[in-house]
Amino acid sequence: MVVFENKAIPKLLLVCLFVQFSVSAANFFQPFNVTYDHRALIIDGKRRMLISGGIHYPRATPQMWPDLIAKSKEGGADVIESYTFWNGHEPVRGQYNFEGRFDLVKFVKLVGDNGLYFLLRIGPYVCAEWNFGGFPVWLRDIPGIEFRTDNEPFKREMQRFVTKIVDLMLEEKLFSWQGGPIILLQIENEYGNMEGSYGQKGKEYVRWAANMALGLGAGVPWVMCKQTDAPGDIIDTCNNYYCDGYKPNSPNKPTIWTENWDGWYTSWGGRLPHRPVEDLAFAVARFFQRGGSLMNYYMYFGGTNFGRTSGGPFYITSYDYDAPIDEYGLRSEPKWGHLKDLHAAIKLCERALVAADSPQYMKLGPRQEAHVYWENTQSAVLNTTLSESQSACSAFLANIDEHNTATVIFRGKSYSLPPWSVSILPDCSNVAFNTAKVGAQTSVKLVENALSPKISAPELVMTKNEVSSISESWMSVEEPIGIWSESNFTVQGLLEHLKVTKDESDYLWHMTRIYVSDDDVAFWEENKVSPTLVIDSMRDVLRIFINGELIGSVSGHWVKVLQPVQFQQGYSDLMLLSQTVGLQNYGAFLEKDGAGFRGQIKLTGFKNGDIDLSKASWIYQVGLKGEFQKIFTIEENEKAGWTNLKLDATPSTFTWYKAYFDSPDGSEPIAIDLGSMGKGQAWVNGHHIGRYWNLTAPKDGCPDSCDYRGAYGSNKCMTNCGKPTQTWYHVPRSWLQASNNLLVIFEEIGGNPFEISVKSRVPRILCAQMSESYYPPLREWLHLDLIDGKVSISDMKPQIHLQCEDGHIISSIEFASYGTPHGSCQNFSNGNCHSPNSLSVVSEACVGRNSCSVEVSNAGFGSDPCRGVLKTLAVEARCVSTSTIGVSQF
Numbered sequence: 001m002v003v004f005e006n007k008a009i010p011k012l013l014l015v016c017l018f019v020q021f022s023v024s025a026a027n028f029f030q031p032f033n034v035t036y037d038h039r040a041l042i043i044d045g046k047r048r049m050l051i052s053g054g055i056h057y058p059r060a061t062p063q064m065w066p067d068l069i070a071k072s073k074e075g076g077a078d079v080i081e082s083y084t085f086w087n088g089h090e091p092v093r094g095q096y097n098f099e100g101r102f103d104l105v106k107f108v109k110l111v112g113d114n115g116l117y118f119l120l121r122i123g124p125y126v127c128a129e130w131n132f133g134g135f136p137v138w139l140r141d142i143p144g145i146e147f148r149t150d151n152e153p154f155k156r157e158m159q160r161f162v163t164k165i166v167d168l169m170l171e172e173k174l175f176s177w178q179g180g181p182i183i184l185l186q187i188e189n190e191y192g193n194m195e196g197s198y199g200q201k202g203k204e205y206v207r208w209a210a211n212m213a214l215g216l217g218a219g220v221p222w223v224m225c226k227q228t229d230a231p232g233d234i235i236d237t238c239n240n241y242y243c244d245g246y247k248p249n250s251p252n253k254p255t256i257w258t259e260n261w262d263g264w265y266t267s268w269g270g271r272l273p274h275r276p277v278e279d280l281a282f283a284v285a286r287f288f289q290r291g292g293s294l295m296n297y298y299m300y301f302g303g304t305n306f307g308r309t310s311g312g313p314f315y316i317t318s319y320d321y322d323a324p325i326d327e328y329g330l331r332s333e334p335k336w337g338h339l340k341d342l343h344a345a346i347k348l349c350e351r352a353l354v355a356a357d358s359p360q361y362m363k364l365g366p367r368q369e370a371h372v373y374w375e376n377t378q379s380a381v382l383n384t385t386l387s388e389s390q391s392a393c394s395a396f397l398a399n400i401d402e403h404n405t406a407t408v409i410f411r412g413k414s415y416s417l418p419p420w421s422v423s424i425l426p427d428c429s430n431v432a433f434n435t436a437k438v439g440a441q442t443s444v445k446l447v448e449n450a451l452s453p454k455i456s457a458p459e460l461v462m463t464k465n466e467v468s469s470i471s472e473s474w475m476s477v478e479e480p481i482g483i484w485s486e487s488n489f490t491v492q493g494l495l496e497h498l499k500v501t502k503d504e505s506d507y508l509w510h511m512t513r514i515y516v517s518d519d520d521v522a523f524w525e526e527n528k529v530s531p532t533l534v535i536d537s538m539r540d541v542l543r544i545f546i547n548g549e550l551i552g553s554v555s556g557h558w559v560k561v562l563q564p565v566q567f568q569q570g571y572s573d574l575m576l577l578s579q580t581v582g583l584q585n586y587g588a589f590l591e592k593d594g595a596g597f598r599g600q601i602k603l604t605g606f607k608n609g610d611i612d613l614s615k616a617s618w619i620y621q622v623g624l625k626g627e628f629q630k631i632f633t634i635e636e637n638e639k640a641g642w643t644n645l646k647l648d649a650t651p652s653t654f655t656w657y658k659a660y661f662d663s664p665d666g667s668e669p670i671a672i673d674l675g676s677m678g679k680g681q682a683w684v685n686g687h688h689i690g691r692y693w694n695l696t697a698p699k700d701g702c703p704d705s706c707d708y709r710g711a712y713g714s715n716k717c718m719t720n721c722g723k724p725t726q727t728w729y730h731v732p733r734s735w736l737q738a739s740n741n742l743l744v745i746f747e748e749i750g751g752n753p754f755e756i757s758v759k760s761r762v763p764r765i766l767c768a769q770m771s772e773s774y775y776p777p778l779r780e781w782l783h784l785d786l787i788d789g790k791v792s793i794s795d796m797k798p799q800i801h802l803q804c805e806d807g808h809i810i811s812s813i814e815f816a817s818y819g820t821p822h823g824s825c826q827n828f829s830n831g832n833c834h835s836p837n838s839l840s841v842v843s844e845a846c847v848g849r850n851s852c853s854v855e856v857s858n859a860g861f862g863s864d865p866c867r868g869v870l871k872t873l874a875v876e877a878r879c880v881s882t883s884t885i886g887v888s889q890f
């Protein structure tokens, strides 16, 4: 067992601290210590099995936080995890921001208020598909700095920020021993992947980072993820799609999974990743089966890369991640529901899991195995009150065969295990849960008939507001091409993009003047050639203008540019607009990566040879005029010379648009559909909702059906082929007022604002399907006396459970059949066997309610509609918002 030092508290302060401390302790927990042994974290003297949900606070609004935390708790999370975001918290060196979406203290307190623990991964390098991996861009300008290595300037800055965060948490009494929710901290992030690039200095940096962290007096354990050489007391943890079998580098450390990738991110023009929940549940169950103790979903809620926070290059604004809670804060089904049941099943085993120092292993077949956890000793750390005669037993039976169902014998009973699945037996006898049994949404038809009670919401409908377009009156103003202010400056030679922009804007104008002689023109005509602009390497987007006219665009990540150009005799202005689309967030030597151009820029094909532009005189201008005038804000937008846009106007490049719109009724999440636009950025009431880019995913590479079986990788089960990667952009409700919301768009390549529409995102249709042989509801287990076996779990009947989002109720049952129904959600039909009471029983139980349960049994439907046949209940229900009942469409 390891004990952690708390920061020494001066005696004089003790009295007043005690007063404040009692106040805060009342809000969260009684103060408790966190230590660990080889098996688990030890929380207040007890080993715990912990489920954690990743939520990055700035990827939602503070108004969304309470609901996200509540949904995580309801879904079975014990812990909420987040990184900290250095560039959000310290946008200018020494000027801190802990407000709004960056109000870390508020977020941690909300988690504590809900009785959940907190895992704070400070980093401060975080990767996370977040701009520059979380590093402030000003960090590059510190003389002599080299990131993430044994480099004094870097270590000084890193220590300053990490100390700032730890001190803030201490001040606010947010550590467990202060009565706060924080039980675990992380320093660095996956440095093990990079360490080799830094040689000996990398090794020294790891040791320094560990000692520095431990010296801050936080008083809770620290982890380093993907860091097999994590020193001393720092726990090395696993990040991956699967972490069963992971062994930390010391027999005294517990097995912790800091990132269970339950989906993945994507780029503009990319397909959408999807990780099937059967496989995800399998991975989690295998982890706990094989001795794991804390697992964190990366992400439980992914959210949105508002503003220019997206990493890159080219990561999209949505960070939905295919997480159990979707980008809009709605449950993503059946993922959320299936995992909720999984968590409940694991929790039923917790007593045995924490009691055993290690599981008993049993081979059940060539690719089948059991791990059994016995509570047969009274461990000192357990602090249990059980008598000797009471001993719990829990077991996990796994079939890791990717293709076939297996029938195994365990403790004299026979169990059928679907391929690539784990059955959880909280009492070592009855199955409470199987990871592969998820019902109608299951991507591979299982041999078994037992179907799960999961709600499936295959169609999260983006419903149109009354009017499809957001506004019929738009105004526009053109963005000047090239130099627009006196803040421009001239330099001989090429400057690195970020050195100039400091990332205050995506855009950097470069302008130079080219002289073309009569001889050049004659030479081109004679030889039927034209000159070419050659750039050795560039990222992310380049637009090339001659005398104000766009003649070409290139995008890519360090790609060569070969652009044919045409000049008239005389002087011409060559303008290069270089753009970033999210700064690099992964890789070694990030400080050297930069943006814009690398190598030489030249014009080839002139009569007297190439013109080397690398050494030419360039005028630089950072950003756009509209950006710097802040014409997207309510206060400043009138500064621009807006004119009315005609309906028949042709789409134009480099144009600002604005319109006003009313907020849709109700409380449902809102999205703006920018599918008619090209590329740019959008703001609502001055809030930057993000970059948009209408790029379409490749036509191929999405399977017709997704087979959950077998190891997952981010290319498996892709969706959205041939469709634009993102057209809906989340506008948080709290950014809207009832009417007159200002929408401002900056469009680079041309689009039609008249087709922009506002949509509310509503899960309207719920489906559930379950057979009478499914497992009894997990919550019933909790009431059982499992040890004495007084109540038989097998006497209990399965139930389907339907639940609309908060503020919604079930308005109607569109389909119900207890018997042998066919089809799947939105396509159900009656089979040969059908109870005539189906609709009335389900309607009676559900209509008018936010959630309902219906027993899947003959008794539940009055009688047996067909003897000797395994019956299934299939239901399709409709949800409506309580605030819209009685109006228009309902």
Ligand code: GAL
Pocket (backbone or CB within 6 Å): 126, 127, 128, 129, 189, 190, 239, 259, 264, 265
């Ligand atoms: C991990 C990294 C996370 C995130 C993830 C992919 O390697 O630690 O921050 O980038 O990959 O989503």
